[in-house]
Amino acid sequence: MQAQKDAVQLLKNAGLRVTPQREAILQFLLDYDGHATVDDIYTSLQDRFPSMSVSTVYNTVKQLSQVGLVKEIGVGEGASRFDINVxxxxxxxxxxxxxxxxxxxxxxxxxxxxxxxxxxxxxxxxxxxxxxxxxxxxxxxx
Known part of the structure; x- marks a missing residue:
């Protein structure tokens, strides 16, 4: 439960509105051991948020990147990855x-x-x- 509060607090501190999807995406990245792609995040959260689209995940990680909560990593021609280590x-x-x-x-x-x-x-x-x-x-x- 403490980790979820951390995600909520991070979103609030960054000036972002806390939504269940944003909280879940940020929490996924906080818990993920590695450098996740949008597809990794989407696949992991799809059962919990069946109406959430890939574009919602993409837009959210872009916002998280813009406010400095995650870092976007472009590796070659592959999909961007998102790193919680900023x-x-x-x-x-x-x-x-x-x-x-x-x-x-x-x-x-x-x-x-x-x-x-x-x-x-x-x-x-x-x-x-x-x-x-x-x-x-x-x-x-x-």
């Missing part, structure tokens, strides 16, 4: 199964800006390292 961090991406793993760099990192972009103001950055995760590597050996 602290500065980066991702390891498995090129086989698509799994994402958080990792951290010592801050601040030094960026080398090319001469033609001098004066470019960096607002955000994200490092994405691609490779094969231990699970896929193990399957490859077997």
């Amino acid at each position: 602290e500065p961090h980066h991702h390891l991406v498995c090129t086989r199964c698509g799994a994402l793993f958080d990792f951290y760099l010592e801050e601040p990192i030094q960026l080398s800006v090319p001469p033609e972009a001098r004066g470019f103001e960096v607002e955000d950055y994200h490092v994405e390292v691609r490779g094969i995760c231990p699970k896929c590597k193990q399957q490859q050996v077997s």
Whole structure:
């Protein structure tokens, strides 16, 4: 019950109206171990909210992202994923199964800006390292 109150309070603190769908979507993300897609969220909540559409989930996670409660992660050409960890961090991406793993760099990192972009103001950055995760590597050996 405490976790549900946390989702409600987070929504209120962000200035968002608390609806059962918003609360359920945020609670799903708070409880989810990983980086959920809109389809993950929709599929998980479909039985509880049969009239909720995929676009409702999409619009809600976009709103949650805009107010800083979640971070949208675009990985290659796949579907965006949504991360409840909004602290500065980066991702390891498995090129086989698509799994994402958080990792951290010592801050601040030094960026080398090319001469033609001098004066470019960096607002955000994200490092994405691609490779094969231990699970896929193990399957490859077997």
